[in-house]
Each structure stands twice: as structure tokens, then as C-alpha cells.
Amino acid sequence: MERSSRRPRVAGGDPVVPPVAAPESRGERKERTRRAILDATLELCEDSSLVALSLRQVTKGVGIVPTAFYRHFDSIEDLGLALVEESFASLREMLRDVRRSDPTYQNIIDSSVKVLGEHVHSQHDHFAFIARERVAGPPAVRAAIRHQIELVERELAADLARLTDPEYWSTEDLQVLSNMIVTSMVGTTEAILSARPEAEQAIAEQARTQLRMVLVGALHWRSTGLG
Amino acid sequence: MERSSRRPRVAGGDPVVPPVAAPESRGERKERTRRAILDATLELCEDSSLVALSLRQVTKGVGIVPTAFYRHFDSIEDLGLALVEESFASLREMLRDVRRSDPTYQNIIDSSVKVLGEHVHSQHDHFAFIARERVAGPPAVRAAIRHQIELVERELAADLARLTDPEYWSTEDLQVLSNMIVTSMVGTTEAILSARPEAEQAIAEQARTQLRMVLVGALHWRSTGLG
DNA sequence: AGTTTGAGTGAACAGGTGTTCACTCAAATC
DNA sequence: GATTTGAGTGAACACCTGTTCACTCAAACT
Numbered sequence: 356m357e358r359s360s361r362r363p364r365v366a367g368g369d370p371v372v373p374p375v376a377a378p379e380s381r382g383e384r385k386e387r388t389r390r391a392i393l394d395a396t397l398e399l400c401e402d403s404s405l406v407a408l409s410l411r412q413v414t415k416g417v418g419i420v421p422t423a424f425y426r427h428f429d430s431i432e433d434l435g436l437a438l439v440e441e442s443f444a445s446l447r448e449m450l451r452d453v454r455r456s457d458p459t460y461q462n463i464i465d466s467s468v469k470v471l472g473e474h475v476h477s478q479h480d481h482f483a484f485i486a487r488e489r490v491a492g493p494p495a496v497r498a499a500i501r502h503q504i505e506l507v508e509r510e511l512a513a514d515l516a517r518l519t520d521p522e523y524w525s526t527e528d529l530q531v532l533s534n535m536i537v538t539s540m541v542g543t544t545e546a547i548l549s550a551r552p553e554a555e556q557a558i559a560e561q562a563r564t565q566l567r568m569v570l571v572g573a574l575h576w577r578s579t580g581l582g
Numbered sequence: 583m584e585r586s587s588r589r590p591r592v593a594g595g596d597p598v599v600p601p602v603a604a605p606e607s608r609g610e611r612k613e614r615t616r617r618a619i620l621d622a623t624l625e626l627c628e629d630s631s632l633v634a635l636s637l638r639q640v641t642k643g644v645g646i647v648p649t650a651f652y653r654h655f656d657s658i659e660d661l662g663l664a665l666v667e668e669s670f671a672s673l674r675e676m677l678r679d680v681r682r683s684d685p686t687y688q689n690i691i692d693s694s695v696k697v698l699g700e701h702v703h704s705q706h707d708h709f710a711f712i713a714r715e716r717v718a719g720p721p722a723v724r725a726a727i728r729h730q731i732e733l734v735e736r737e738l739a740a741d742l743a744r745l746t747d748p749e750y751w752s753t754e755d756l757q758v759l760s761n762m763i764v765t766s767m768v769g770t771t772e773a774i775l776s777a778r779p780e781a782e783q784a785i786a787e788q789a790r791t792q793l794r795m796v797l798v799g800a801l802h803w804r805s806t807g808l809g
Numbered sequence: 810a811g812t813t814t815g816a817g818t819g820a821a822c823a824g825g826t827g828t829t830c831a832c833t834c835a836a837a838t839c
Numbered sequence: 840g841a842t843t844t845g846a847g848t849g850a851a852c853a854c855c856t857g858t859t860c861a862c863t864c865a866a867a868c869t
Contacts, residue, residue, distance in 0.1 A: 381836050385846065404718045406634040409826060421827080423847050430827095490772060491631045491718030501776070531791045535766060542765035545717065549728070564758045572799025608866050612816065636856060648857080650817050657857095 389427050391417045393441065396434055397480040404491045405435045435488065435496040442481035443503045449474040450507070454514075464566045468559050471540060475547050486545050504541075508533045523577055532573060539565055616654050618644045620668065623661060624707040631718045632662045662715065662723040669708035670730045676701040677734070681741075691793045695786050698767060702774050713772050731768075735760045750804055759800060766792055 379387070395416035400408045410431060414421045428434040449470060456466035475482050489500045512526075512533035519529065543562040547555055606614070622643035627635045637658055641648045655661040679697045687693035702709050716727045739753075739760040746756065770789040774782055 379836095381845080384836095388846075402721060403633040404631050406630040410828095411826065419846090420848055422829085422849085425828085426846055487718050489717075491714050494629060497776070528791065531788050532795065534769075534788065535792045535795065538766060538769035539762060541769075542761075549724070561758050561761060564755065565762045568759065568762065568796070568799045568803060570799075571802050572795045572797075575798050575802050576795060606866095608815080611866095615816075637858095638856065646816090647818055649819085649859085652858085653816055 385426075388417070388419065388423070392424070392427055392434065393438060396438065397484060400487070401480070401483060405431060405438075405488055405496060406491065406493055432493045432495055435493055436499055438484055439488070439496060439499045439503065442478075442485050443500075445474070445478040445481040446485065446503075446507070449478070450510070464563055464570070468543075468562045468566070471543065471562070472547065472555065472559055475544055479548070482544055483548050486541070486548060489541075504537065508537050511536060519573070528576070532569070535569065536566070539569070612653075615644070615646065615650070619651070619654055619661065620665060623665065624711060627714070628707065628710060632658060632665075632715055632723060633718065633720055659720045659722055662720055663726055665711055666715070666723060666726045666730065669705075669712050672701070672705040672708040673712065673730075673734070676705070677737070691790055691797070695770075695789045695793070698770065698789070699774065699782065699786055702771055706775070709771055710775050713768070713775060716768075731764065735764050738763060746800070755803070759796070763793070763796065766796070 392413060396405075396408065396413050399412055399416050408431060410424055411421050413431070413434075414424050428437065452470045452474070453467050456463060456470065460466035460469065485500055488496050489504070490497070492500070508530070512529045515529050515533060516524070516526075524532075539562070543558060543565075546558045546561075550558060619640060623632075623635065623640050626639055626643050635658060637651055638648050640658070640661075641651050655664065676697060679701070680694050683690060683693035683697070687696065712727055715723050716731070717724070719727070735757070739756045742756050742760060743751070743753075751759075766789070770785060770792075773785045773788075777785060
């Protein structure tokens with residue numbers, strides 16, 4: 356047991372840098388442990404779910420004793436809510452990138468799908484967390500994710516309002532269209548996350564085609580219905 | 583302990599009918615216990631996931647001893663695969679109902695959404711199981727569900743092939759369209775399952791509008807793209 | 810009638826679970 | 840320099856976990 360220092364290990368492996376060399380303030384150290392808990396949890400529940408994850412698994416992954424967990428979170432569910440916030444911070448960063456979309460791409464669809472693909476990889480754990488816990492997490496976590504997605508849908512509907520003719524597009528229709536686009540993008544995300552890498556090109560192509568189909572529908576839409 | 587008979591209790595509560603009055607064959611009894619395990623599992627993992635469900639919880643729910651479980655399934659994962667088969671039997675029954683759609687409804691969309699709503703309620707546990715375990719179940723269960731959904735998508739694409747002009751609709755486009763419709767219906771199912779009952783009317787209306795939008799897109803689609 | 814089969818039992822195992830408690834000891838405050 | 844604060848420790852608790860084993864005893868087969 357003489358190996359275990361008082362300082363948390365922070366991740367699965369042992370620190371490469373001499374642990375003594377870091378003069379940390381109290382707050383810095385607490386924040387570092389907190390981060391380590393969040394990161395370890397994202398990794399550990401990757402192929403199961405928060406509801407199947409035990410407090411002791413998390414603390415073992417971090418390299419702290421079970422009791423230390425309570426200095427940071429009340430429960431796994433509480434931890435989950437923190438991860439929802441963090442994950443949606445990633446997602447909103449992506450939306451920011453989508454909005455000021457790369458001018459080298461000629462249209463919105465290509466650049467959106469490109470940005471989605473990039474972020475799903477660079478923020479893989481966050482996107483996987485949302486996709487899973489959205490339907491399988493603890494009730495409070497599910498509710499929090501649903502709420503966040505609803506906010507995103509409303510934002511997208513507001514964006515779309517600026518691009519469409521209010522004569523033909525009612526607020527309700529825009530909300531419905533926005534929901535469909537978000538649902539489709541959630542589906543694309545799930546597909547990327549659970550596919551072999553070589554299939555990703557095809558998934559992206561499918562996502563583009565779907566958005567094009569929806570766009571064709573939108574261009575011919577009349578609020579009055581199919582007429 | 584004198585209350586506990588040798589016969590399994592079959593569900594949460596105690597049997598109302600005198601348990602002695604049933605002369606069962608060996609096979610009948612085994613099948614009854616198997617059903618009880620399947621039913622108890624569907625109930626128990628309703629608000630968590632298979633991965634968070636223990637073998638002992640299941641057997642306690644059924645009213646049998648943990649060891650008896652192994653007479654029916656190798657593991658919880660094995661049980662999960664049986665539930666996938668059973669749940670997709672429900673889903674395919676729904677698809678059958680959709681195909682010979684109610685002639686009192688004038689179009690496919692209205693009747694399809696109606697049938698979906700009905701089946702999501704009458705087979706609530708099966709649909710909830712698929713929706714959850716699709717993303718959060720044990721790997722083998724996830725794979726099985728993905729495979730089944732892929733089959734459904736291909737069937738739908740074949741149906742659509744009969745309704746569209748092959749001049750404008752390539753096989754690939756039909757597959758993509760089918761994927762979008764299925765994704766949208768999965769989204770609608772999730773929405774119904776996690777919404778308060780009074781919101782269901784609005785969800786159905788949204789589902790109809792989305793299908794109408796897609797249909798408008800389909801009617802104006804050219805395989806060559808947006809032109 | 811006698812034998813085999815197999816669904817269900819109950820005890821035991823080694824180990825994992827959340828939570829409590831009194832504790833250390835270094836940073837932060839006085 | 841003395842005191843307070845609080846992140847982390849380690850033992851202990853009562854309970855739950857999957858799996859094993861030898862067993863019962865009624866239905867099914869010979």
C-alpha cells in the first residue's frame with residue numbers, strides 16, 4: 356500500500372509527471388479530482404449506462420476512496436446531472452460551429468453534416484453519453500436531457516424562421532420541422548457512434564441525402580397541407 | 583416459510599385462483615415459469631435497463647429461487663435476446679396492421695400513426711424495451727435490435743418501391759427514405775412513451791405533419807439531387 | 810411397477826454494494 | 840505562529856451479487 360499517495364490518481368494509469376512537482380491550491384486540487392471523476396465516469400459507463408454504474412467502480416477508476424466521492428457529488432444521479440451540463444456544453448459548441456459554417460462549403464447541409472461528424476469524434480464521450488442516457492439514464496438525468504434537447508429544437512426553429520417565408524410556414528410547422536431535423540441528427544449521431552469506421556462515409560452521405568429530402572419537402576410545403 | 587409452495591408464483595402478487603386446481607404437464611409448467619420470467623423482467627427494467635438488472639431481482643420478482651433461473655436462460659443477456667425476439671414479434675404484428683390499413687381512413691399517414699399509437703399502448707412494455715435497450719442494452723442485445731430494425735427498414739424500402747417511380751427513385755434513395763421514416767417513427771414512439779397522456783394528441787399530430795412533410799419531399803424528389 | 814428426468818430448492822461461497830464514522834494533515838484564515 | 844477548514848483515508852456495517860453444489864419429488868418413460 357506504500358504506493359498510494361494522498362493525491363488522487365486522476366485517471367486509469369499512474370501519473371507520468373512526478374506528482375510532487377505540482378504546487379496546487381486547495382481549489383485547484385478539488386477541481387482536478389472533480390474532473391477526474393467526470394472523466395472516469397464517462398469512460399466507465401461507455402458500454403452500459405449510468406444506472407448500471409456503481410459509486411465504487413467510479414472511485415476505483417479515479418484512484419480515490421469511496422467516501423471521497425461525497426465531497427463532490429451527492430450520488431451517481433447528481434454526477435449524471437453534472438455530466439448532462441458538460442455534454443450539452445460540447446453540443447452547443449458544435450451548434451456554434453454549424454452556425455458560422457465553413458464558407459468553403461457551398462451549402463448548409465454539407466457543412467452541417469461535416470461539423471457533426473467532426474464533433475461526434477472529438478467529443479465522442481459526451482455525444483455517446485447523451486445518446487445513451489437520454490433513454491436509459493436515471494429519471495432525473497433523462498428529464499434534464501429531454502429539456503436540453505427541447506431548447507435546441509426551439510433554437511433551431513428560430514433559426515429556420517429567419518430562412519423561410521412566414522406566409523407559408525407557421526410557428527407550429529417550424530417547430531415540427533425542427534423536431535424532425537433534430538431527430539434525424541440524433542439518429543445520425545447514434546449511427547456514427549455504433550458503426551465501424553469504414554461505414555462512416557456512407558452514414559454521412561445518408562445524412563446529407565435525408566436533409567436534402569427534407570429541404571425539398573420544405574421548399575414545396577404549404578401550411579394548409581398536402582394540396 | 584410455510585407459505586411458499588413449490589410452484590412458482592408467476593408474478594408480483596399471489597395467485598388468486600387456487601394453485602392446486604391446475605393439473606399441468608411438465609412442459610406447460612416450464613413454459614409458464616418462462617413467461618413469468620419474461621414478464622417480470624419487462625416490468626423490472628422498465629425504468630432502468632437490462633444492464634442494471636440483477637438475476638436475483640428477476641427471480642425475486644417471479645417468486646423462484648435464483649438457481650431456477652438457469653433452467654431457462656444462461657444469463658441476463660440471453661434473457662435479453664429472447665425479449666428482443668418477443669418484442670419484435672409485437673412490432674411485426676403492428677406492421678401487419680399498418681399494411682392492411684383501415685379503409686375507413688382516407689390515407690396511409692393517418693392510419694399508420696393511429697395504428698402506431700394503439701400498439702405503443704397495447705404493447706407498451708415491448709416498445710419501451712426496444713427503445714431503451716437499442717442504445718443502452720448489453721452489446722449482444724443492442725446488435726440484435728439493430729439487426730431487426732435494419733430488416734424492418736429494408737421491408738419498408740421494398741414497400742415504397744412499389745409506390746414510387748423507379749425512374750426517379752433509386753434503390754439507395756429508397757433505403758435512405760426508409761431509414762428516415764423509421765427514425766422518425768422511433769422518435770415518435772419514444773415521445774409517446776415518455777410523455778404525459780394529455781400530450782399524446784399533439785405528438786400524433788406532429789408525427790402526421792412530419793410524414794406529410796416527408797411525403798411532399800418525396801413527391802418532388804429527383805435522384806439527381808436538389809435541382 | 811420401477812427408473813429416469815429435470816424444474817425447483819436451500820445452503821454456502823467469495824466478492825461487490827452504499828453509507829457511517831472517527832481520523833489525518835496540509836492549505837487557508839486569523 | 841496558532842486555529843480552522845475540508846479533501847482524502849481506512850475500517851466497519853448490513854446487505855446484495857452470480858454461481859456452485861447436493862438435494863427433492865412429481866411427471867414422463869420403459
